[in-house]
Amino acid sequence: MIRSAYSHPVAEVEITELSAVPLNVVELLSKAHHPKAGAVVLFSGEVRNNNNGKEVAYLDYEAHQIMAAKMIRTILDDANKKWPLNIAIAQHRTGKVTVGETAVVVITASAHRSEAYQANQYIIDRIKHEALIWKCEYFTDGSHQWGGNCSCH
Amino acid sequence: MKIQVFAVLKDYFDREFDLNDDITDIASLREHLSRLNTSAQGVLQLCRFAVHDEFVDQTYNITKNDTICIFPPSSGG
Structure with a gap:
C-alpha cells in the first residue's frame, strides 16, 4: 500500500502496487487530486498491437509480488525525496493484458x-528497469518472447 | 536447497526445483546451473539472486534450507 511520511506533505493514497485485475485509470486519477497541486501528470503504459514487425496478441506479466511491490514503494519514496510531490502513485498489472x-x-x-x-x-523509467516484473509477449503467429520491447536488454 | 526461477528462465528450467548438490555460494550455483543447461548460460550471467525476499551477492553462503530466487533482467512497463 502506498502511504508514509516524507519530509514534505505527501497525501496518503491507498492502492496496491500490483494488480491482477484490469487497472481502473479513472479511479486512480480520482485519487490524485490535491489542493496544493496545480499539475497532475498521468502516464498509462498500454499494450500495443505490434512489436518488431510482429502482431501482438497479448502480454503476460509475471512479478515477484513481495519484492516488486517493495521496489515500487522505494522508487516512489525516492521520487518524493527528489521533487516536492503532493501525490505519487504507481500501479502495475500482472497476468494477461490484452491489446x-x-x-x-x-x-x-x-x-x-x-x-x-x-x-x-x-518513476516509470525505474519501474521498467528495476522492479521485478517481466513481460512476455504473445504473438498472433503463436510464438512468444520474454522482455520483447524493453530497452533494458 | 530449493530453486525458484522467473520469466525467461522457465524456458530452461522448471519453475521450482530442489538441488541437493554440494553448492555453497551463489557463484557456484550460477556455474552449476549453467552446466545443467548450457543454453541458459548467457541469461544466468545477467541474473540477480535473492533469499528470503532480499537480494544476495555472489558470496552469499547457501544453506540447505534456503529458497533461492533467480531473476532475469526486469522488463516491466
Whole structure:
C-alpha cells in the first residue's frame, strides 16, 4: 500500500502496487487530486498491437509480488525525496493484458507541472528497469518472447 | 536447497526445483546451473539472486534450507 511520511506533505493514497485485475485509470486519477497541486501528470503504459514487425496478441506479466511491490514503494519514496510531490502513485498489472489495456499507471501531482513531469518519467523509467516484473509477449503467429520491447536488454 | 526461477528462465528450467548438490555460494550455483543447461548460460550471467525476499551477492553462503530466487533482467512497463 502506498502511504508514509516524507519530509514534505505527501497525501496518503491507498492502492496496491500490483494488480491482477484490469487497472481502473479513472479511479486512480480520482485519487490524485490535491489542493496544493496545480499539475497532475498521468502516464498509462498500454499494450500495443505490434512489436518488431510482429502482431501482438497479448502480454503476460509475471512479478515477484513481495519484492516488486517493495521496489515500487522505494522508487516512489525516492521520487518524493527528489521533487516536492503532493501525490505519487504507481500501479502495475500482472497476468494477461490484452491489446489496448493498461499495463502500468504512474500519476504524479505537484504545485507546478515541471516537477510532476520529471518525477513521472523518473518513476516509470525505474519501474521498467528495476522492479521485478517481466513481460512476455504473445504473438498472433503463436510464438512468444520474454522482455520483447524493453530497452533494458 | 530449493530453486525458484522467473520469466525467461522457465524456458530452461522448471519453475521450482530442489538441488541437493554440494553448492555453497551463489557463484557456484550460477556455474552449476549453467552446466545443467548450457543454453541458459548467457541469461544466468545477467541474473540477480535473492533469499528470503532480499537480494544476495555472489558470496552469499547457501544453506540447505534456503529458497533461492533467480531473476532475469526486469522488463516491466
